[in-house]
Amino acid sequence: MIPVQGLQGARVAVLGLGRSGLSAARALAAGGAVPLCWDDNPAARSKAEAEGLCVQDLHHPSAFEDIARLIVSPGIPHLYPTPNAIIATAQMAGVPVDNDIGLFFQSFxxxxxxxxxxxxxxxxxxxxxxxxxxxxxxxxxxxxxxxxxxxxxxxxxxxxxxxxxxxxxxxxxxxxxxxxxxxxxxxxxxxxxxxxxxxxxxxxxxxxxxxxxxxxxxxxxxxxxxxxxxxxxxxxxxxxxxxxxxxxxxxxxxxxxxxxxxxxxxxxxxxxxxxxxxxxxxxxxxxxxxxxxxxxxxxxxxxxxxxxxxxxxxxxxxxxxxxxxSFGGLPHRSQLIAEAGGVAYVNDSKATNVDSAVKALEAFQNIRWICGGLQKEGGLGPLNAVSGAVRKAYVIGREAAAFAVQLDAEAQVCGTMAQAVEAAIVDAEQGDTVLLAPAAASFDQYDSFEKRGDDFVAEVRARLGLDPVETV
CATH class of the missing domain: 3.40.1190.10 (Mur-like, catalytic domain)
Incomplete structure (x- = not known):
């Protein structure tokens, strides 16, 4: 742990009690500060209390009296599109707003x-x-x-x-x-x-x-x-x-x-x-x-x-x-998960936007492309410009049909990962690459891109008759 320096004895509010928030609260306490923690999620507050951290409702009008700093988790907006209400209250009270990265560099x-x-x-x-x-x-x-x-x-x-x-x-x-x-x-x-x-x-x-x-x-x-x-x-x-x-x-x-x-x-x-x-x-x-x-x-x-x-x-x-x-790559980032019958299976679930999916499409040939999800701004035009290596697209997500009609490549609306993987495996020929590069966020069907990638890996390995870690 890196104990926070420069805030000894100070009362410091911590908003958001996920990984970074709890870590900041612990490091503040280790450095002699008094962290006052809040999360709108009752389960997160209970977890903090179980660690002996002080939980205090930061919505209260007097919450920022005698507070030296507010530490905010990265997922909470502080300016755009609209500041979180608690952050806005802190700013009105003149309380500096910071995050765990700022605390780290201050204390390293x-x-x-x-x-x-x-x-x-x-x-x-x-x-x-x-x-x-x-x-x-x-x-x-x-x-x-x-x-x-x-x-x-x-x-x-x-x-x-x-x-x-x-x-x-x-x-x-x-x-x-x-x-x-x-x-x-x-x-x-x-x-x-x-x-x-x-x-x-x-x-x-x-x-x-x-x-x-x-x-x-x-x-x-x-x-x-x-x-x-x-x-x-x-x-x-x-x-x-x-x-x-x-x-x-x-x-x-x-x-x-x-x-x-x-x-x-x-x-x-x-x-x-x-x-x-x-x-x-x-x-x-x-x-x-x-x-x-x-x-x-x-x-x-x-x-x-x-x-x-x-x-x-x-x-x-x-x-x-x-x-x-000797670098093996990272999970969900151009990750080779299996090779069977001359077909490679690659998990690039981290390709959550069009630009990253373009780069994935440019990296392979003879692609059976699994794509779709919660589409971001800007349209899919750049994908069509590099889709020459795509033999067929297999589109997932709640809006799979609307996604598919924007593609120049032949596209099959599958909806679910299971349907897409099954269809891609049936169609795949020697020399093909079955590539998951969604070009979209995962939140219409999954909690995270990691969960989406894990589902792809599980479906591929199940249909190829592999155990969760085996490749052929």
């Missing part, structure tokens, strides 16, 4: 560091797509290289639940726009921006607000090194704002869309090869085509980001390359 460094040879460092990753894979890949590379590394934030452990870092330790944080938007302290040593595409637009009042939330990690965080994906205008703009000039190697530009020229520090992947250039000269190259855990251009972008972050931490290219080959 301790006096114990004075005896360390090498101060611990934080690598923070944000962006629209690829955050989880990039974060896990960086953590994997560091671990394989023998470096003390912990993975936290949106992936792994809660950020305040990690162990105090050891001498030279590295904490790898995946951070969403919800987290970077609200955190009062943001001071990573290395910050990574993977890419930007429309997502969570209602929460940020449009693309400008969404980008601004991501940008805070760099503009207010002041990292020593910034790894910036420059395949979108926002990334190019951000890199330009952070660099003092073309030769400023504090900014590492990455791309999978173009060969990056110039005198700075550039890393790009083209035709399956990752290249590192410094001062206009190539200094490293890696063949990514045989790295099974990183299929497709979108994963090659993740590889570039992870390579750049690890190079900035002093790792050699060949050490990173070896770790690439």
């Amino acid at each position: 460094a301790t006096g114990a560091w004075a005896s360390f040879d090498t101060a611990p460092r934080v690598v923070a990753i944000t962006g629209s797509n690829g955050k989880s894979t990039t974060s896990a890949l960086i953590h994997h590379i560091l671990t394989e290289a023998g470096r003390d590394s912990q993975l936290a934030g949106n992936i792994g452990r809660g950020v305040l639940d990690i162990d105090p870092p050891e001498d030279g330790g590295v904490v790898v944080l995946e951070l969403s726009s919800y987290q970077t938007d609200l955190a009062r302290s943001l001071t990573p040593d290395v910050a990574v921006f993977t890419n930007l595409s429309p997502d969570h637009l209602d929460r940020h009042a449009g693309m400008g607000g969404y980008f601004a939330a991501k940008r805070r990690l760099f503009a207010e965080g002041g990292p020593d090194r910034a790894v910036i994906g420059v395949d979108e205008p926002e990334g190019r703009f951000l890199a330009g704002q952070l660099a003092e000039g073309p030769t400023d190697d504090r900014v590492i530009r990455i791309s999978v869309a173009a060969k990056l020229a110039g005198p700075g520090w550039n890393i790009f992947a083209r035709k399956g090869f990752l290249s590192e250039y410094r001062k206009g000269k190539q200094v490293a190259s890696i063949d990514l085509r045989s790295v099974k855990g990183l299929p497709g251009a979108h994963n090659h972008q993740n590889a570039c980001a992870a390579f750049a972050a690890c190079r900035s931490l002093g790792l050699a290219p060949r050490v990173i390359e070896a770790a690439f080959h």
Whole structure:
């Protein structure tokens, strides 16, 4: 646990008692603060009370008298589309609003560091797509290289639940726009921006607000090194704002869309090869085509980001390359779950928006595509532009018919995962890939994209006669 510093003796309100809220309350108490916890869900309040935490109704008009700070869980809106009523009351009372990420950066460094040879460092990753894979890949590379590394934030452990870092330790944080938007302290040593595409637009009042939330990690965080994906205008703009000039190697530009020229520090992947250039000269190259855990251009972008972050931490290219080959990928993210009869079955349930589904479709050939769910803004046009490899789509979700009519590819309305998997297996031929890449949220049928992916895995394995962990 990372005990919260700077709030000893203070009364601190905690709104939302999920993983991050309970973690924050524990860390506040460990640091000598007095957490006052609330969640509108009675079961969540009961869980907090069972841990000995004080539960207090924050709806009460006097709730924010003598409160030093309000800590908010990421799922609770603080500005758009409408501020939560409790947050609005705190803001009217002049109480600062923060989250567990802000508490972490406020409390990470301790006096114990004075005896360390090498101060611990934080690598923070944000962006629209690829955050989880990039974060896990960086953590994997560091671990394989023998470096003390912990993975936290949106992936792994809660950020305040990690162990105090050891001498030279590295904490790898995946951070969403919800987290970077609200955190009062943001001071990573290395910050990574993977890419930007429309997502969570209602929460940020449009693309400008969404980008601004991501940008805070760099503009207010002041990292020593910034790894910036420059395949979108926002990334190019951000890199330009952070660099003092073309030769400023504090900014590492990455791309999978173009060969990056110039005198700075550039890393790009083209035709399956990752290249590192410094001062206009190539200094490293890696063949990514045989790295099974990183299929497709979108994963090659993740590889570039992870390579750049690890190079900035002093790792050699060949050490990173070896770790690439031992990386097994993440569940629900281009996850190969089975191979049978010459057909591959891939679970990319994390492809919850059109952009991430486009990247999944570009990674495979001869696709039997399972898609559909709670459609997001923007339409499905970009999917049709890359659907040439789709042999047939099998559409699930409550609005499967409306989803299907927007597709150029042949589409069968299935409704349920069970029906879609059965139909895809019946149709599949040797050389095909049955791919779950929904291009939509899961909440019309599932509690989360993980539950949706688990259902796909279970249906595939049941119909192939495999046990829950066996592959053939």
